[in-house]
Amino acid sequence: MQKAFNLITKGTDVLDALIAGVNNCELDPADSSVGYGGLPNADGVVQLDSCCMHGPTRRAGGVAAIEGVRAPSLVAKAVLEQTDHHLLVGKGAQDFARNMGFTIEDDLNTEKSRGLWLEWKRRIDPSHYLDPKKRGQAMEQAGLSMVRDGLIDPDHYYGTINCDGVNAKGEVCGVTTTSGLSWKIPGRVGDSPILGAGLYVDGDVGAAGSTGRGEANLYNLCSFLIVEQMRMGKSPKDAGMEALRRIQKNTVEKRLLNARGLPNFGINFYIVNKKGEYAGVSMYAASYAVCTENGPQTLQCEPLNPGRASD
Structure with a gap:
C-alpha cells in the first residue's frame, strides 16, 4: 500500500502505481493468496486471474485461468493497453503473455504451496x-x-487482493488479482477478473472491489452495484452495505447458510469515491488496509452481521 501511495503522490499514473503495489504480493513466494506460490487448483496447478480498470480513459483488461505468469495483473494491463478486448482466458491468455514478452514458467508452485x-x-x-x-x-x-x-x-483460502486508488485530481483506478479459491475445479473462474464483480471503476464516481466468496458476488454483480449506489448519492460505506444486504437476501441454498440462517461465508468490499472517501465493509468482522497522507493503516471493516460465518 505504501509503495502505491508514494508513486501516486509523485505523479505516477494511478493504475501503474496500484499494479506496482500488488506486484509486491504477486511476486512474494510467502504470499499464498496471489501470483507465484498461490494455492493451486485440485490438480495442483496454479491458475491465476486478474483485471484492472483505468477510470480516466474508460478502459479495462483482464485475464482468467492463466498459468505460468507470476504477475497476472501486468498481463491484464497489457490486455487493456494492447488489445480491443477486455478478457483473455486460459491458453489464449498465456499465448498472449508470451507474445508480449512475459516469461512463461512451467510451474508457479513453491515448496510451501505444493x-x-x-x-x-x-x-x-x-x-x-x-x-x-x-x-x-x-x-x-x-x-x-x-x-x-x-x-x-x-484470509488466503479464497486468496485475493483488490487495490483501488485516487489521486489529487480525482482520477480513479483499480486492480484485482488472485490465485482463486484453493483447490478449485480446474478452469474455475471466480469474480476477480470479471468487470462489475471483482472490480468496477467509473471515473466520474469511484471504484469498488472484493475478496471472499466469488460465486456470491458474481450472482449479484456487487462492485457495479456499489458504484451505481454511489452515483445516486450514497457514501462508500452505505453503498457497500447495500451490496452485502443483496447477497444475504439472495443466499437461499441451505448448504450456504449457518445455524442462524445467515450466509456461512465471508465476503468483503473495498470502496473509494473520486473525492477520496473510502470504506471497507464485510459480511462478518474483517479488516482492510488503507494508505493516506497519514501513512498506512489497518482498519476494521463495517460488518453487516455480528459473530462469525461459522456461528
Missing part, C-alpha cells in the same frame, strides 16, 4: 467417496480443516 496441496490430497482421500456429492463435501471440509489447523491463513 506441500499444502499434497496435504489436502491426503485429507480428501477421494477413493473412499464414490458419490460425487460426498466427494465434493469431503474436498471442501478438507480445505476448511486445514484452515482450522493453522496450515492456511483464513
Whole structure:
C-alpha cells in the first residue's frame, strides 16, 4: 500500500502505481493468496486471474485461468493497453503473455504451496467417496480443516487482493488479482477478473472491489452495484452495505447458510469515491488496509452481521 501511495503522490499514473503495489504480493513466494506460490487448483496447478480498470480513459483488461505468469495483473494491463478486448482466458491468455514478452514458467508452485496441496490430497482421500456429492463435501471440509489447523491463513483460502486508488485530481483506478479459491475445479473462474464483480471503476464516481466468496458476488454483480449506489448519492460505506444486504437476501441454498440462517461465508468490499472517501465493509468482522497522507493503516471493516460465518 505504501509503495502505491508514494508513486501516486509523485505523479505516477494511478493504475501503474496500484499494479506496482500488488506486484509486491504477486511476486512474494510467502504470499499464498496471489501470483507465484498461490494455492493451486485440485490438480495442483496454479491458475491465476486478474483485471484492472483505468477510470480516466474508460478502459479495462483482464485475464482468467492463466498459468505460468507470476504477475497476472501486468498481463491484464497489457490486455487493456494492447488489445480491443477486455478478457483473455486460459491458453489464449498465456499465448498472449508470451507474445508480449512475459516469461512463461512451467510451474508457479513453491515448496510451501505444493506441500499444502499434497496435504489436502491426503485429507480428501477421494477413493473412499464414490458419490460425487460426498466427494465434493469431503474436498471442501478438507480445505476448511486445514484452515482450522493453522496450515492456511483464513484470509488466503479464497486468496485475493483488490487495490483501488485516487489521486489529487480525482482520477480513479483499480486492480484485482488472485490465485482463486484453493483447490478449485480446474478452469474455475471466480469474480476477480470479471468487470462489475471483482472490480468496477467509473471515473466520474469511484471504484469498488472484493475478496471472499466469488460465486456470491458474481450472482449479484456487487462492485457495479456499489458504484451505481454511489452515483445516486450514497457514501462508500452505505453503498457497500447495500451490496452485502443483496447477497444475504439472495443466499437461499441451505448448504450456504449457518445455524442462524445467515450466509456461512465471508465476503468483503473495498470502496473509494473520486473525492477520496473510502470504506471497507464485510459480511462478518474483517479488516482492510488503507494508505493516506497519514501513512498506512489497518482498519476494521463495517460488518453487516455480528459473530462469525461459522456461528
